[in-house]
Amino acid sequence: MKTRAVRMYGTFDLRLEEFELPEIKDDEILAKIYSDSLCMSTYKLAKQGKKHKRCPQNVDTHPIITGHEFAGVIVKVGKKWQDKFQPGMRFAQQPALNYKGSMDSPGYSYEFFGGDTEYCIFPHEAMEVGALMPFAGDSFYKASLGEPLSCSIGAFHAMYHTKQANYHHEMGLKRGGNVIIMGGCGPMGLGAAAYGIVCEYHPKRIVVTDINDAKIARAREVLPESRAAEHGVELIYANTAKMQDERAGLLALTDGHGYDDVFIYTPIPAVATLGNQVLAYDGCMNFFSGPADKNFSATVNLYDCHYNATHIMGTTGGNNEDLIEANELAAKGIIDPAIMVTHVGGLDSIAEATCHLPELPGGKKLAYTQFDMPMTAIEDFGKLGEKDPFFKELDACCKAHHGLWNPEAERLIFKHFGVKVFGEEA
Structure with missing residues (x-):
């Protein structure tokens, strides 16, 4: 035929x-x-x-x-x-x-x-x-x-956390923790945020960042903060371009605790570096957005990796x-x-x-x-x-x-x- x-x-x-x-x-x-x-x-x-x-x-x-x-x-x-x-x-x-x-x-x-x-x-x-x-x-x-939604679901399931002196990996988001989706006002990031609101891990807070006010406005329209609140989740949209100090501004949204789960949804080195900088103790960062450049790299803090038990991973597909x-x-x-x-x-x-x-x-x-x-x-x-x-x-x-x-x-x-x-x- x-x-x-x-x-x-x-x-x-x-x-x-x-x-x-x-x-x-x-x-x-x-x-x-x-x-x-x-x-x-x-x-x-x-x-x-x-x-x-x-x-x-x-x-x-x-x-x-x-x-x-x-x-x-x-x-x-x-x-x-x-x-x-x-x-x-x-x-x-x-x-x-x-x-x-x-x-x-x-x-x-x-x-x-x-x-x-x-x-x-x-x-x-x-x-x-x-x-x-x-x-x-x-x-x-x-x-x-x-x-595409299953890719984000897989990314959430693949996150892991540990307890001090315990080598067992607790899979998934930190229960009751802080989540940040960086570069998240595009279609994939919105799907991830929508899932985070209803998923079994039930984070306390989800921060979604972008540098474009129009994209943030649309995100807020189709996935409003009130919908997250119905599920007991605080949803925050943040324009990092308007922050005088991006790291300090993002940490302030968590009362200084930092983010237990960080997702990088745009392949930009500076975004990956910033995501690494706002990890909490035992925080997990998922570099989700696959780059086309095989030599893509970003600066990460290996001191924190050693002493603050932070970890970096990546997922592709579900x-x-x-x-x-x-x-x-x-x-x-x-x-x-x-x-x-x-x-x-x-x-x-x-x-x-x-x-x-x-x-x-x-x-x-x-x-x-x-x-x-x-x-x-x-x-x-x-x-x-x-x-x-x-x-x-x-x-x-x-x-x-x-x-x-x-x-x-x-x-x-x-x-x-x-x-x-x-x-x-x-």
Whole structure:
């Protein structure tokens, strides 16, 4: 069968093409993709090309399908999996396969397995590691956004603390502690803060920093301090650029105690250094934001590492359990992942948007792959609606949900473009 997909041939060489998918084998599954949220990691892949650890060296002759935060419906199941999967099942998927030690992942490494496409083929390893899982939510975008949310969930679970003269690691955030998410007013940081408010570790305080007042204002609008207070958590937004002494200013927010858990959500050396400087005794710092520069480094205090028991770590991606947790939180309405989304577009918008992600304003760019539409800011729907009744209706729908993308908007956009969900066509 034919499909249209965004395929990468090399450095910043992404092309929207139509081509023939092969027939699935007995140990494969054919899926129809409906949504994919664009990730900065895909930009890093496009920038590095063959130098990227997950990119095959023959990508110029066997291009890969980009996109790894995708969701859809199973269309056809190979014989090996027919007792576990059925056509019509909505799914979410975990791109971090870690299959037999391989770095291969959908959206990075496979010729026919990725999210920026109308249809793709799940290879046997995806099912063998449990990376294909049913999704019971009311929309596809929530399943797409489960993957980036699961990365932050994994980061929270991976934090650890100790007690003096005890070598046992207590996993997760410090219970009742201080958390800081540095550079956290972007989509990933907001997802992390939203999770921190409701997670089992129940921190006392979460500080989210940025240097852009507009980003802080939007963050406060979609994730207000009052929502955190309902869960017994103090949420503070702080513009460090306005602090005369950043270290002193951040420490003052904790009454001088410091931060038990520090997350670095932007790959800037000065931010990592500052994060290290505000660690409390036994504080754990997670360098979450992966840099493109292999020589990236920052100054850290090894005196504190020795005498104050501070520790530094890094996480990338999540595991199956993290994604299951993310999907359950979204499906139950405990976390609304739409707080990460500021733009919506179609399949034809993906290549250009991916190659220019660092330059594009706002948060997550959500793409629907069964139709074409320019990547459009949700806040621009109203202006476009002055001439286009469709955008007028879409704008009203989002305004009814506090300016956020929502399941009703997804159904509205599917109806407008004539998209039928497989198994629900009647």
